[in-house]
Structures are given as C-alpha cells and as structure tokens.
Amino acid sequence: MKKFICVLSIFIIMSFSAYYYLPSYLSTTSNIEDIKITVPSGASLNYVAELLYQEGIIKSKLWFKYRSQQEGIDRNIKPGSYTLPPNIKFEEIFSLLQRGTLEKPIIVTIPEGFTLYQIATRIEGAGLGTAEEFVEATKQYFKTKEHTFDTTEVFFEMEGYLYPDTYYFSEKQTVLEIVSILAKTMEGVFTKEYRQRTEEMGLSLHEVLTIASLIEREASHDGERAAISGVIYNRLKKNMLLQIDATVIYGIGKGKEHINRVLFAHLEDASPFNTYKAQGLPPGPIAAPSKASIHAALYPEDHDYLYYVLGEGGHVFSKTYREHEINVANYRKMVNQN
Structure with a gap:
C-alpha cells in the first residue's frame, strides 16, 4: 500500500510539474543562434509553423498553432523577413508576425505550369538576380534536402518542386532565400492527408x-x-x-x-x-x-x-x-x- 501511495505521489508531482513547466518550455524558441526567416504574403498558419519547426526555432508545431489560434495570430499573419534570436518567447514571434516588415515588396507572380527556367527568367525580370543565379541556387537548395529520386536524366533537380503563386519579395533577399520560399510553399501544400494518400497509392x-x-x-x-x-x-x-x-x-x-x-x-x-x-x-x-x-x-x-x-x-x-x-x-x- 505504501509503495502504491509513493508511486501515486510521484505521478502527481510529475503531472503537476508538466502542467506548470511544459507550456513555458514549449513556448520558448530552441535555436542557439540568430535565424533569418521570410514569410511570404498569404502564408497560412500551417506554413509558418512548418517553417519555424524546420528551421529548429520551435519545439512543437501543434503547440505553436494552438497558441497562435488562442491569440488570434492565425488570422493576422503579415509577410516579412524576420531575424529570430535564441531563447525568445512566442509573444515576441507573434508581435513580429502581426507587424510585418516588407515596406516596398517586389511582387512576383509565378503562373501555374511554368517550368523552372521560366521561373528563373521571371525572377531575373523582377531584378532579384539573374536566371543563372536562380538555377544555381536551386541546385544548392536541392543538396540540403533528402530526395532519393534519380537525377541523371532530369534537366533541373528542383523542377516541379517550386510552388506557383504570387509572392512579395524584398530586394534584400538572396536568390537562395527566394528559392527556399518557393520550395517550402510547395512543401506546405502537402498536408498530412496528402502525404498519407501518397503512401496509400504506393x-x-x-x-x-x-x-x-x-x-x-x-x-x-x-x-x-x-x-x-x-x-x-x-x-x-x-x-x-x-x-x-x-x-x-x-x-x-x-x-x-x-x-x-x-x-x-x-x-x-x-x-x-x-x-x-x-x-x-x-x-x-x-x-x-x-x-x-x-x-x-x-x-x-x-x-x-x-x-x-x-x-x-x-x-x-x-x-x-x-x-x-x-x-x-x-x-x-x-x-x-x-
């Protein structure tokens, strides 16, 4: 009986600690150095949560989305380029996301059905870098991903992996950052349902x-x-x-x-x-x-x-x-x- 009471006491203490300390732990960023992110116009809460999680800034996408919805941030996300320092609270992130930083955005529309090279020339036309720099940046970005398909017969490794949409860019952004935004927007399209369906279809x-x-x-x-x-x-x-x-x-x-x-x-x-x-x-x-x-x-x-x-x-x-x-x-x- 004493053993049972002891175990129960430990369980209660652990539950009490988790209740009080876990939310604080999850609501603090986990990056150990400054990380720069760019949120495109029209970005959803799912997109932002995925971006922050992939960059190692937040510990839990579910907790971030829950807190964002509680605060009403999901309906007021503004586009911008943000530098997030280590060990900051979600409240600081929420403040940034509602303020936005793209004062004079360069608007670029990527039509559906564009090839990667057409996207590259569109980026060049907007004055954000040359087409060759864009193509080279897609190669650099591809190396950071864990794609397993055979690339020996493709012309561009990231063909089809850049999402067609209207974007609001800053002239301060690098071509690699632009590629990352287009690629992560495509990644965001593949919801859990879509990924499960992909597996179901083999x-x-x-x-x-x-x-x-x-x-x-x-x-x-x-x-x-x-x-x-x-x-x-x-x-x-x-x-x-x-x-x-x-x-x-x-x-x-x-x-x-x-x-x-x-x-x-x-x-x-x-x-x-x-x-x-x-x-x-x-x-x-x-x-x-x-x-x-x-x-x-x-x-x-x-x-x-x-x-x-x-x-x-x-x-x-x-x-x-x-x-x-x-x-x-x-x-x-x-x-x-x-």
Whole structure:
C-alpha cells in the first residue's frame, strides 16, 4: 500500500510539474543562434509553423498553432523577413508576425505550369538576380534536402518542386532565400492527408509531382483535371505509352526552349521525356503544378477512358481508339473551320 501511495505521489508531482513547466518550455524558441526567416504574403498558419519547426526555432508545431489560434495570430499573419534570436518567447514571434516588415515588396507572380527556367527568367525580370543565379541556387537548395529520386536524366533537380503563386519579395533577399520560399510553399501544400494518400497509392512524392505536372500542362480547366488524371493512371495500368505532347515539348527544349507545335519528327526524339517512345512516367516533373493538379493526381476520377483530345470547351474523352479517331477528326474539322 505504501509503495502504491509513493508511486501515486510521484505521478502527481510529475503531472503537476508538466502542467506548470511544459507550456513555458514549449513556448520558448530552441535555436542557439540568430535565424533569418521570410514569410511570404498569404502564408497560412500551417506554413509558418512548418517553417519555424524546420528551421529548429520551435519545439512543437501543434503547440505553436494552438497558441497562435488562442491569440488570434492565425488570422493576422503579415509577410516579412524576420531575424529570430535564441531563447525568445512566442509573444515576441507573434508581435513580429502581426507587424510585418516588407515596406516596398517586389511582387512576383509565378503562373501555374511554368517550368523552372521560366521561373528563373521571371525572377531575373523582377531584378532579384539573374536566371543563372536562380538555377544555381536551386541546385544548392536541392543538396540540403533528402530526395532519393534519380537525377541523371532530369534537366533541373528542383523542377516541379517550386510552388506557383504570387509572392512579395524584398530586394534584400538572396536568390537562395527566394528559392527556399518557393520550395517550402510547395512543401506546405502537402498536408498530412496528402502525404498519407501518397503512401496509400504506393507512390513517391516525386511521382505525384510528375503526374501533377502532366495534368497541369494538359488540362484546359479545373473541371477536367481529375478526368485527365484518370486517363494517365488507366494507361499506366495497361502499360500503354502515355503519349503526352507536353512531355515531348519539354524534352526537345531541355526544359528551357519551347515549341508551339509538335511535328511527327518530334515524336521520334530519343529524350526520356518523350512519352511516345519511353514507357511509363517521364524522369520527373515538366512544370510547376498547382494545388488543384496535385489534388487531381492524388484523387483521379474513376472511369474507363484511355484517350482525350481537345474539343469545344475542353477535352473530349473516349474509351476506344476508334472513338478517339472520330474525336480527332472532329477536332481537325473544328480547327479548319476557324
């Protein structure tokens, strides 16, 4: 009995200590030196919590989000570049996040479906660094990550890993910091649900982004993304060539140049990105996919379609090659009439 009372007393003391001291411990930053972070415009609380956790500034994402919601910070996050010293309380972080520091932001819009090189030229056009510096920065950033996919046949390691959005940058930011912001924004898109779904489908993150990039370049509007995704998966299951023109265009231009029309001669190109010749998925993404395309890649429409071609108001889908030939003929007739 005495032993039981002793154990119970220890448990009560430990619980009491945890109740009073754990919140204080979790509400203090854990970095041992100054760390600079940049919060882009429109950043969510999840994004900020993930950023702070990855940088080793906070000990618990859940506790940070809980405290932020308690204080109403989740609805008042301002963009800015912040230097966070060691051993500060959450209250100081909350104060910074509500104040913001980007007085004269440089606004850069990265359209959905842009290639990494197009993003690089957009950054150069905004006066934030040269395209070559941006590409080099993506290589540096890639080395800091633990990606396991084969890079021997890709043109740019971070292709598809930079999220297309409107960003508010500062002229004081380095090109590497800009790359980090774009990459971490993409990482933030992959919620716990998306990561679990990726595992359920037996896919890697690289494969999901690759499929999403194909959908991004092929879809005419949001309503057909899931249907196009379904065609891609159906063809993969049947070991059919994907035969996607966008991959041919990307391969011929080596991720930089763009051709407006695919000729029959292009379909004979030896590039591993030529899905008219190479079986399965291309070696990597061919563009920056939107969240809508990522969602479609993870939740494809369940149907029996194997083909699609442009028609009025979007793509026309078919189950057999014969149906597809008729749809192609109708498309050509429509083009000639116009």
